[in-house]
Amino acid sequence: MDLYNINPMPSETIASGNKSAISSQPASPKRVAKALLDWYDSHARDLPWRIGPKARKLGRRPDPYAVWLSEVMLQQTTVATVKPRFERFLKRWPTVEAMAAAPLDDVLGEWAGLGYYARARNLHKCAVAVTERGGFPDTEEELKILPGIGDYTAAAVAAIAFDRRAVVVDGNIERVVARLFAIDTPMPGAKPEIKARADDIWPDLRSGDFAQAMMDLGAGVCRPKTPLCLICPISSVCDAYTQGNQEDFPVRPAKKPKPNRKGAVFALCNGRGEMLFERRPEKGLLGGMLGLPGTAWTADQKDECFALAPVKAEWERVGEVTHVFTHFHLTLDVYVASAPKGFRKSSDQQWIKPEKALLPTVMKKAVSITQP
DNA sequence: CATACGTGGGA
DNA sequence: TTCCCAAGTAT
Numbered sequence: 001m002d003l004y005n006i007n008p009m010p011s012e013t014i015a016s017g018n019k020s021a022i023s024s025q026p027a028s029p030k031r032v033a034k035a036l037l038d039w040y041d042s043h044a045r046d047l048p049w050r051i052g053p054k055a056r057k058l059g060r061r062p063d064p065y066a067v068w069l070s071e072v073m074l075q076q077t078t079v080a081t082v083k084p085r086f087e088r089f090l091k092r093w094p095t096v097e098a099m100a101a102a103p104l105d106d107v108l109g110e111w112a113g114l115g116y117y118a119r120a121r122n123l124h125k126c127a128v129a130v131t132e133r134g135g136f137p138d139t140e141e142e143l144k145i146l147p148g149i150g151d152y153t154a155a156a157v158a159a160i161a162f163d164r165r166a167v168v169v170d171g172n173i174e175r176v177v178a179r180l181f182a183i184d185t186p187m188p189g190a191k192p193e194i195k196a197r198a199d200d201i202w203p204d205l206r207s208g209d210f211a212q213a214m215m216d217l218g219a220g221v222c223r224p225k226t227p228l229c230l231i232c233p234i235s236s237v238c239d240a241y242t243q244g245n246q247e248d249f250p251v252r253p254a255k256k257p258k259p260n261r262k263g264a265v266f267a268l269c270n271g272r273g274e275m276l277f278e279r280r281p282e283k284g285l286l287g288g289m290l291g292l293p294g295t296a297w298t299a300d301q302k303d304e305c306f307a308l309a310p311v312k313a314e315w316e317r318v319g320e321v322t323h324v325f326t327h328f329h330l331t332l333d334v335y336v337a338s339a340p341k342g343f344r345k346s347s348d349q350q351w352i353k354p355e356k357a358l359l360p361t362v363m364k365k366a367v368s369i370t371q372p
Numbered sequence: 373c374a375t376a377c378g379t380g381g382g383a
Numbered sequence: 384t385t386c387c388c389a390a391g392t393a394t
Binding site: 070071072073074075076077078079080081082116118119122147148149150151152153156168170171172173211212215218219224225255 | 386387388389390391392393
C-alpha cells in the first residue's frame with residue numbers, strides 16, 4: 001500500500017501546513033481557489049521580486065519592471081540561481097528606462113552564466129520597446145507582443161503586476177493541475193486541457209496571488225519527485241492523490257539521447273596578461289556573447305583545425321573541457337599560444353584580461369584550464 | 373508540432 | 384555517475 005494512499009487525516013493532527021485544507025466535499029472551483037489562497041497567506045515564499053500577500057492586501061503592488069525582469073530570468077532557471085542575479089540587475093538598472101539606455105553588450109555581460117542568451121537579447125529589445133511606448137502594457141494581449149514575452153510571461157505579468165485575471169500556466173502549475181485532475185494525456189498534448197482545467201479553478205480576485213500560490217505549491221509541496229501530499233492543502237480533492245499515483249503526473253514522453261559534438265578553441269595571449277576574445281554571431285548558440293575563437297562544433301572532429309585559429313602560431317594543447325548543452329554533449333580541445341610579433345587583431349576581436357571577461361560557462365571552463 | 377536554446381543542483 | 388529538470392520562447 002502506498003504511503004500516501006490514505007484518507008485525509010483530521011486537520012488538527014496534520015502538520016501546520018494545511019490548517020487551511022479543504023476538509024470535505026464538494027470540491028467546487030471556488031473552494032479549491034480559497035484553500036490555495038488561504039494556504040498562500042501563511043506559506044508564501046519571501047522573494048525579492050514579490051509583494052507578499054499581507055502587503056498586497058493593503059494595496060501595494062509590485063513594480064511591473066521587477067516582475068517582468070524576474071519572470072524572464074526565471075524562465076527555465078531555478079529560484080536559487082535567479083535571486084542574486086536579479087538583485088544585481090535591479091541595482092545596476094533600477095528602471096526599464098535605465099536598462100533600455102544601456103548598451104546591449106552590457107546586458108549580455110550581466111547575463112553571462114545564466115544561459116539561454118536569447119533571453120538577454122530580448123530583454124534589452126523589450127526594455128527599448130517598453131521605454132518607447134512609455135511603460136509596460138497592462139494586458140496579457142499587449143504584453144505578449146513584446147520580445148521574449150510568451151504565453152506564460154504575459155499571463156504572469158498581467159496577473160502579478162496588474163492584478164488582471166490571467167490563467168498562468170508554468171511547469172509548476174502544469175504539474176499541480178495534471179495531478180489535481182489526474183490528466184493522463186502525454187505532454188505536451190495535455191497543455192490545452194491543463195489550461196482549461198486551470199481556468200476552471202482560477203479566481204477572479206487575487207489572480208496574481210493565486211498564480212504565485214500555485215507556483216509555491218508546485219515548488220515546495222507538489223514537487224516532481226516525492227510530493228508532500230500530507231501537508232498539501234488540496235490533497236483531499238486531488239484525483240491523483242486519491243488514486244495514490246501522484247508521481248505519475250504529468251505524463252512525459254521518453255527523452256531522446258543527446259548526441260556528442262567536438263570542437264576546438266584557441267586562447268591567444270599577449271604580453272599584457274590579456275587574451276583574445278570575439279563576439280559570437282547574433283543568432284544561434286551563445287548568440288551575442290563573447291567567446292574564444294575556434295572551430296564549429298560538429299559530430300565528427302577534424303584533425304586539422306588550425307586553419308580556424310586566429311593566427312599561425314605555436315599552438316599547445318592544454319587539455320579539453322566537456323560541457324552539456326540542452327541538446328548535445330560537447331568536448332572542446334583547448335589550445336594556447338602567445339601572439340606572434342606583429343599580430344593584429346581584427347575589428348570584431350578584443351583583448352581582455354581573462355579573469356575580467358564576462359563569458360558563458362563553457363567559455364569560462366575553457367579559459368580556466370589555460371591558467372597556471 | 374518539433375526543435376534550438378544553457379546551466380547548475382539534487383537524487 | 385547519470386538523469387532529471389526549473390516561473391519558456393521563437394521559429
